[in-house]
Amino acid sequence: MQEESHFLIVGLGLLGGSYAQGLKRKGFHVSALDLNPESIAYALKQGWIDEGAVGFDEALVRQADSVVFGLYPQALLEWIDQYQDSFAPGTRITDVTGVKERIVAQVQGKLRPDVEFIASHPMAGREVSGVQYADCSIFEPANFIITPTSANTPEGIAWVKALAETLNFRHIATLSPAEHDKMVGFLSQLTHVIAVTLMNTSDNTHLVDYTGDSFRDLTRIAKINESLWTELFLMNKANLVREIDEFAAELAHFRSVLENEDTEEMKRLFRQSTQRRKCFDK
Amino acid sequence: MQEESHFLIVGLGLLGGSYAQGLKRKGFHVSALDLNPESIAYALKQGWIDEGAVGFDEALVRQADSVVFGLYPQALLEWIDQYQDSFAPGTRITDVTGVKERIVAQVQGKLRPDVEFIASHPMAGREVSGVQYADCSIFEPANFIITPTSANTPEGIAWVKALAETLNFRHIATLSPAEHDKMVGFLSQLTHVIAVTLMNTSDNTHLVDYTGDSFRDLTRIAKINESLWTELFLMNKANLVREIDEFAAELAHFRSVLENEDTEEMKRLFRQSTQRRKCFDK
CATH class of the missing domain: 3.40.50.720 (NAD(P)-binding Rossmann-like Domain)
Incomplete structure (x- = not known):
């Protein structure tokens, strides 16, 4: 340059x-x-x-x-x-x-x-x-x-x-373009799918008075440019569908742990998420 | 007092x-x-x-x-x-x-x-x-x-x-205690389940160099006190299982919209989440 x-x-x-x-x-x-x-x-x-x-x-x-x-x-x-x-x-x-x-x-x-x-x-x-x-x-x-x-x-x-x-x-x-798309499929696109889905799960806008930072942080990116993100999601469909499936499987596991009151496995999941999240602290 | x-x-x-x-x-x-x-x-x-x-x-x-x-x-x-x-x-x-x-x-x-x-x-x-x-x-x-x-x-x-x-x-x-537990089941407990599940979906700690604020915001609460939250989740099991099921159903809907490339419905979901999220802006 x-x-x-x-x-x-x-x-x-x-x-x-x-x-x-x-x-x-x-x-x-x-x-x-x-x-x-x-x-x-x-x-x-x-x-x-x-x-x-x-x-x-x-x-x-x-x-x-x-x-x-x-x-x-x-x-x-x-x-x-x-x-x-x-x-x-x-x-x-x-x-x-x-x-x-x-x-x-x-x-x-x-x-x-x-x-x-x-x-x-x-x-x-x-x-x-x-x-x-x-x-x-x-x-x-x-x-x-x-x-x-x-x-x-x-x-x-x-x-x-x-x-x-x-x-x-x-x-x-x-x-590589393929590595890039796999990375954004997880870090960016799956997170936007989750935020949008959480907002759309049910109309809980009447709960606004009780909302704390956790919910606000998790849904900040649910305000989304509909045209741009529709294009981006469709261009990365295979990666994003796979990420959604993996997340949904992990969610189903958590649900069954809760349903069965498997406290040891629940604590293990909490320890694992805590440990992994620490790597992402700035 | x-x-x-x-x-x-x-x-x-x-x-x-x-x-x-x-x-x-x-x-x-x-x-x-x-x-x-x-x-x-x-x-x-x-x-x-x-x-x-x-x-x-x-x-x-x-x-x-x-x-x-x-x-x-x-x-x-x-x-x-x-x-x-x-x-x-x-x-x-x-x-x-x-x-x-x-x-x-x-x-x-x-x-x-x-x-x-x-x-x-x-x-x-x-x-x-x-x-x-x-x-x-x-x-x-x-x-x-x-x-x-x-x-x-x-x-x-x-x-x-x-x-x-x-x-x-x-x-x-x-x-009422029942109203309270329904509210925290959605606003607090479901959000913690999602954050923990996202961290546990796969070990993506090698992606830390590429991580932006979206992922960090979404997973901040994945660092979690294992003993306290296990007790809280079990005490609110019925509400939380129902919230997980409703969220999982909405996620499955999004997945099928993406799989079928239904761009009109995807845009509608984005508009709805954007609209609802605006109510939660401080």
Whole structure:
């Protein structure tokens, strides 16, 4: 990544806006495309982008050597189909998609051979969306996962790593797309399924006066972007179904331990969960 | 509750210690019993109790007009069996037990008729135990639930309400023991079952480097006191088994929606969980 790099952000939402802000702070030239004129106007006013256009602008795409897609998965695939002819030769592309195996195969399968897509996942976010909530400080405590394939070059991988370093991510790691999707299936997607399911189990909103931090912590992520997460879940269906099945089997075991009043096994389960959870203390 | 009240705390752990500290600050005479000499010594040194004894002390029990049991449920029942003859006539008793129906019936069933047990549940705690972690400020954001029965007098109920006010609980409510146990079965016990089960589903401690706040929030309460919670779960078995079954059914529904790629129903479930969760925002 060179000092004179020209970045283009396609999709100026919470993440795209945070990328723009962070890159601009480091002195890069940053432009952006978004369907919403207000998002472009906001980022211009904040000084996060040098120029922007609503929808598509051939000149902005052609002048960029570095492109970050902040789009939802299906929109990203459609954009590549429609506009990839406009990329300058040698352009490097990355994304922010939370599931990797399928999107990486599809983008790399259809992309021009003189443009390189090095996929990555910034594990940062907020429970709100939109460029007006963008804030590049959300990257500082966060993980950044690079998921290269045999289609990638060492130079391309180094470029996306430098991007993560520029944005001050705490921890940069490399996983295969398959390893990545298995990991997020458990750590992120299963937890969202559980939170959503707990809220949907019964309408207990009348209990709000009695609610403590345990319930609030467990259901915080039940406020969820319906369109984005439906896409992400379907793209990782096999992993997520397997994780749900394993969790459901463990839950059935706990139920039977309780039903049979097997106090020794219940205590063993509590000791095991306590022991394992300690590894995750910050 | 009168200014010259003599309080006795039986069981000087996290909660018992916090009661002692809060009552002493308001100028009451406070004494304590605990099996652990170090706990008594600590509370004396902190100035939280005026006097204390290890194990049992007839004089301390007899001089008290107000008694708070900070014991585990089974230990509370055994203490009443063994020592209730020492209470002065007219003594008022409460507890801190997290499950009510069975314990209230058992204590009131065996208690001398000239001593009144008005059950209550301070919905406050920490993930640590022991008097050295006591801190009466944990009551300020917390709920206090009184669970009276036909065995209670208006004066007794007013006494325990005044106790909660003295300790600065944010919200004081009255529920029947059965309503209380149904509420904690969902809000507290089911959430602990889920957190423990998620940690026990598979040993994913190797994923610690990739873990974000979602997983940490969801599993914080998987660090759990094995002896106390085993007692509490068994005392609320019928409610908790039913809650687990309802949650498992909702989880099975989500799994089938995902398996069948029913995107419309998935989005509806996300919208519903988002809507309900908003009611629980502070």
